[in-house]
Structures are given as structure tokens and as C-alpha cells.
Amino acid sequence: MPIIWRYLLRSHFQVLLLCVSTFISVLIVLRFQEIDRFATSGATKLKIFLFALLQIPYILPIAIPVSCLIAAMLLFQRLSHTHELTALRTSGFGLKTITAPLLFAGFFLTAINFTLASEISPRCKGLTKQLIFEIATANPLFLLQKESLVKLKSAYFNIGVLKANKYAEDVLIVVKNSSNGRMTVMSAKELSLKGELLKGEKVTFISSVDPKKESGFDHLVIENQAEMNTKAANLSQFLQTMDWTSSYDYLPLRMILAHDIAAAKDQFHLSKGAQVEISRRISISLAAFTFTLIGIACGIQISRNRSKKGIIWAIGLAAFFLVCFISAKSFRHSPMTATMIYLLPHPLIILISLRFLKSIREGVE
Numbered sequence: 001m002p003i004i005w006r007y008l009l010r011s012h013f014q015v016l017l018l019c020v021s022t023f024i025s026v027l028i029v030l031r032f033q034e035i036d037r038f039a040t041s042g043a044t045k046l047k048i049f050l051f052a053l054l055q056i057p058y059i060l061p062i063a064i065p066v067s068c069l070i071a072a073m074l075l076f077q078r079l080s081h082t083h084e085l086t087a088l089r090t091s092g093f094g095l096k097t098i099t100a101p102l103l104f105a106g107f108f109l110t111a112i113n114f115t116l117a118s119e120i121s122p123r124c125k126g127l128t129k130q131l132i133f134e135i136a137t138a139n140p141l142f143l144l145q146k147e148s149l150v151k152l153k154s155a156y157f158n159i160g161v162l163k164a165n166k167y168a169e170d171v172l173i174v175v176k177n178s179s180n181g182r183m184t185v186m187s188a189k190e191l192s193l194k195g196e197l198l199k200g201e202k203v204t205f206i207s208s209v210d211p212k213k214e215s216g217f218d219h220l221v222i223e224n225q226a227e228m229n230t231k232a233a234n235l236s237q238f239l240q241t242m243d244w245t246s247s248y249d250y251l252p253l254r255m256i257l258a259h260d261i262a263a264a265k266d267q268f269h270l271s272k273g274a275q276v277e278i279s280r281r282i283s284i285s286l287a288a289f290t291f292t293l294i295g296i297a298c299g300i301q302i303s304r305n306r307s308k309k310g311i312i313w314a315i316g317l318a319a320f321f322l323v324c325f326i327s328a329k330s331f332r333h334s335p336m337t338a339t340m341i342y343l344l345p346h347p348l349i350i351l352i353s354l355r356f357l358k359s360i361r362e363g364v365e
Contacts, residue, residue: 004093008101011078012071019067020060027059028052043135051131057124061117064109065287066318072102072295073314080301095361099296106292114285118253126250167192183208188228200228248277275335276328276342283325283342290346294318297353300360317352321345 028035035055039048079085088098160170173186189202205223248256256274270278294317298310328341 004088004098005101008075008098009105011075012102012105015071015074016067019070020063023059023063023067024056027055027063031055038132038135043131047131047135051128054124054128054131057116057121061113061121061284062287064113064116065284065291068106068109068288069291069295069314069318072292073299073310074295075102076296076299077301077310080299081306085300085302095300095357099357102292102296103289106289109288109292110285113288114281117281117284122250122252129250198228198230200225202226203228248273253278253281272333272335276332276338279335279339279342280325280328283328283346286343286346287321287325290321290349291318293350293353297356297360300357302360302363313356317349321349 031052035048035052038051043051076085079088085098089095155176156172156174158172159168161168168191169189171186171188171191175184175186176182185204185206187204188200191198191200193199203225205221205225207221256277257270294314298314298317301307301310324341324345328338331338331341
């Protein structure tokens, strides 16, 4: 490897790794409240550490492109300000030769980012969800938190007092069972978790029965119990009906393709959700190369006077991509539109960046 390649790549990856580490640290701080809720559920130290570790792949697919932009821009700004770029060009090195190491690094990071976005991140997201459901199954009082990590669409919780996720007072739970169309209400004066048993005092169950399906029975069933002892897992069985594992957000790319091919009876046909999800993953993966090119084009300065025009353009192009990436989710029911919004920013940004490099090569800034 040429000396100039080693010099540029070493400088680039030093800043890149520092930026990625900073993003990971910020993520852990922002997710500290969720980690704290998980820790207070009675999970073991190993599961708490695993839960915190699984949060990291969430941010890496977007942290890597932004870090590529910052690292490439800082590197070429330094080369410009210290006149190293001028010395290299007067020595016979063209812009293609100087920028080639970072462009190859961008391609390499694109492959890594694609692996993260397509395989690792969905698996970690699924493992995180599985850990939360395991805790909720072992300790149903975990669901009664004010901002629970489990979002239940067909359930309502109201609680007067909750202590350490082990003891609760004045509990009201309303659950709709979508399989049989029944509504169940449970109220308890006290609920406490002791080992694997959930104990309750002054418990009332109210369940509705559809008269069309259960003719001859009362439409409303009310049961009062002074004391109740049941396994904690029994009250979390409705979590098993939540088929979150089939959601495309939790499936690796190979599983998405296999799922849609099986559904289409061995014919290659992608559903609307699969098309949008694959486009999203491809877009965020390509961002590593696109943002590297933005950093190169906007970081080079050839004039004597330092200008902030490159920084403004870099922020504008990066913001344009992020706005398109976020807004594309609103068009998930129109896969063609969503795919265009996900992917079209890349060629536009690349063309603008190449135009900047062409102007710099011609001596115009």
C-alpha cells in the first residue's frame, strides 16, 4: 500500500472511530431511562448488560455515515489549511489519486453498513424484544410501569401505587382478546409478586361473552375473589398472540426474501412492505459512501481565504438525505414512491459532489 494511502486512511479512521464512539456514548445516555426501567424489573445483571449492548446496533447504521462525513471533511480541511493538499498536487498527484483512498474506504464501510442494517440490527432488535417479553412474562407487574417498554394496543392499565415492580395497589387492567372478541376487566386492591406466584387481594374479574356465539349463557360474567394465587406467567399469555416476529423490522434480509418467496408459492415476488424495507436498508447502507463523498467535496478549500460555504453545503446535503429518509416512511403504502424517496437522493448528492470536485480541479471554488 502506498505511503499516501496509509497516511490518509490512518487519519480518516482515527476521526471516524472517535465519532462512532461518541455516537454510541450519546445513545447509551439517551437510552439510559429505558435501561433503568429494564433493570428495575428484576432482570439479572447479565441480561441488563446484554440489553444495553443490544442497543448499540440501532444507531450504527446512521452513525457510520455521519461519522464518514465528519471524518472526511475534517481531514481535507486540515490538508487544505496546512497546505499539504497543495504540496501533493504540485508533486503530481491529482484529485483522483488523493481522494481514491477515502472513496475505497467509503465502499468498504458501505458493505459493513449493509451487513449491519440488513442482518445484525434486525436480529439485535428481535433479541431486545424477546428479552423484554421474557421479563414481562416472569413479572407481569413490569407491564404496569407508567412508560412500559412493552406497547400493547389492545390493553389498558391504570395503577395507584407501584413499588419496585414487585408490589402494586389499586390496579385496573382491561384487555381485549382479538381471537374470541371478548373484553376482560381485572381490578385488584393489591397485587404482589413472590417468586413465580402472583398474589392478589380483593380481586374482581369481569368478562363479556358474545351472545351470538355462546347462546344460552349469561352475556356478562363477574367473579369476585378475596384472595388470588396464580403463576405470574398465566397473566402474560396474551403477549404470545403478538406476532411481532413476522414484522419486517425484525427479520434479516434473507428471512424477508425467504418469507415472501414462500408466500408467493416459490415465485419471486416481494410484498409492498418487503420492498419498502429493503429500499430503506439499501439507502442507509449507501449513505456511508455518499456522505464520504460529501465530506471530500465540501472539505477541500483552494482559496487563501477560509470560507464556511463548504460546511453549509455539507450540512444542507446531509439534511436533505435525512429528511428524505425520514419522510419516506410516510409512503410505506406506496412502495414505488417510498423507494424513489429512499434512493433518489444518492445520485443527486453524488452528482452535486462531483460537480464541486470538477470545479476545484479547474481552480474554481
